[in-house]
Amino acid sequence: MKITTFSQVDTWVFDLDNTLYHPSVRLFDQIEARMRRYIMDLLSVEEAEADALRATYWRDHGTTLSGLMAHHKIDPMHFLFDVHDLDFSALTPDAALAQAISALPGRKIVFTNGDAHYARRVLAGRGLAEVFEDVYGIEHAAFAPKPRQEAFDTVFSLANVAPTRAAMFEDDVRNLMVPKALGLGTVLVHGDRAGHGHIDHDTQDLATFLTQIA
Numbered sequence: 001m002k003i004t005t006f007s008q009v010d011t012w013v014f015d016l017d018n019t020l021y022h023p024s025v026r027l028f029d030q031i032e033a034r035m036r037r038y039i040m041d042l043l044s045v046e047e048a049e050a051d052a053l054r055a056t057y058w059r060d061h062g063t064t065l066s067g068l069m070a071h072h073k074i075d076p077m078h079f080l081f082d083v084h085d086l087d088f089s090a091l092t093p094d095a096a097l098a099q100a101i102s103a104l105p106g107r108k109i110v111f112t113n114g115d116a117h118y119a120r121r122v123l124a125g126r127g128l129a130e131v132f133e134d135v136y137g138i139e140h141a142a143f144a145p146k147p148r149q150e151a152f153d154t155v156f157s158l159a160n161v162a163p164t165r166a167a168m169f170e171d172d173v174r175n176l177m178v179p180k181a182l183g184l185g186t187v188l189v190h191g192d193r194a195g196h197g198h199i200d201h202d203t204q205d206l207a208t209f210l211t212q213i214a
Contacts, residue, residue, distance in 0.1 A: 002212055002213070002214040003201065003209075003212045003213050003214060004214045005185055005200055005201065006167050006185050006213050007214060008164070008165055009105075009106065009165055009166060009167045009185060010105065010106035010107065010162075010165050010166075011106055011107045011108075011109065011159075011161050011162065011165060011166040011167075012101070012104050012106060012107065012108045012109070012166070012167055012169070013109055013110075013111050013159075013161065013166055013167065013168040013169070013179075013184070014101075014108065014109070014110050014111070014132075014168075014169045015110075015111065015112060015146075015168075015169060015170040015171060015172070015175065015189075016110055016112035016114060016119050016122055016123075017031075017112065017113075017114065017122070017171070018171040018189075018190055019169055019170060019171045019189045019190065019206070020097070020110075020122070020123070020126055020128060020206075021091060021094075021122070021126055022190060023171070023190055025090045025091060026090065027086065027088075027090060027091070027122070030086045030087065031083050031084065031086065032054065034082060034083040034084075034085065034086075035054050035064050035083050036050045036051050036054055037050075038079060038082055038083060039053055039054055039064075039068070042068075042072065042074065043072070053067075057071075061145070062113070062145035062146060062147055062148055062151075062174075063113050063138070063145040065079055065080065065113075065138070065143070065145070066143070066144070066145050069143060076138075076139070076143045077115070077139070080114065080115040080118065080138075080139075081115075081117075084114060084115065084117075084118035084121075088121060088122070088125045091122065091125030091126055092125070092126070093125075093126060093127030094126055094127060094128070094207065095127060096207040097126070097128065097206060097207040097210075098126075098127050098128055098130075098131050099207075100206075100207045100208075100210035100211050101128070101131045101132075101210060102131055103210070103211070104210065104213065107133045107134075108131060108132050108133060109132055109133055109134045109135070109136060109159055109161075110123070110132050110134070110135045110136065111136045111146070111155050111159075111168075112135075112136070112137055112138070113137075113138050113145045113146055114137055114138065115137040115138060115139055116135045116136065116137035116139065116140070117137070118137070119135045119137055120135055123135070134159060136155045136158065136159060138151075140154070140155055140158055141154045141155050142154060146170075146172075146174075146175040146178075147172075147174040147175045147177060147178060148178075149178050152178045152179065152182065156182075163179070163182040163183040163184050164183040164184075166179075166184045166185070167184055167185035167186070167187065168184045168185070168186055168187070169187045169189050169206065170186070170187070170188060170189065171188070171189050171190045171191050172191070173188060173191060173193070173196050173198075173199065176188065176196075176198055176199060177198050180198035180199075180200075181198070185200050185201075186198060186199050186200045186201070187199075187200065187201045187202065187203065187209070188201070188202040188203075189202070189203055189204075189206050190204060190206075
């Protein structure tokens with residue numbers, strides 16, 4: 001069945017983590033462990049307290065980084081380089097996904113709450129390094145994270161995204177609320193859209209979904 005929702009789209013915006021690779025890769029487990037250790041060292045707290053703070057900052061501020069910046073005035077790039085010092089060997093190239101994204105008409109960009117350097121390493125591990133025109137990290141949004149309105153406003157302005165001619169693919173339902181309000185088509189990847197009216201489509205198989213776009 002062909003999907004015609006995106007017939008006017010000429011800019012395709014993709015999240016990175018748990019969107020362009022399956023959550024079963026568990027790359028974010030490594031990130032969470034490094035964030036926990038970072039907080040333990042920064043605040044001299046035990047593991048349980050550090051993990052609680054990590055989760056609370058993510059919930060209340062959009063990212064753990066944003067919470068740490070708000071409450072502890074940390075250097076964001078120091079944090080990002082530390083927590084993204086990972087083992088990327090679990091990532092494998094996905095030729096089908098690369099082909100499906102490449103076949104989309106128009107520009108393809110990545111917009112992530114991670115930094116751009118980290119994003120490019122993930123893309124390389126997935127065989128997607130040549131697929132995207134640009135990569136926008138949280139540093140391009142002045143460290144304002146999705147789902148904040150200002151993050152989208154800043155990056156979409158930098159990327160010259162016309163919202164009514166764009167679509168966004170995300171694994172976090174929170175991060176599709178503003179795009180939907182702005183007029184983008186919205187696709188939830190590897191998630192559950194139940195009860196979320198701002199989601200146009202959802203898929204557990206991004207490559208197959210993209211081949212069905214008319």
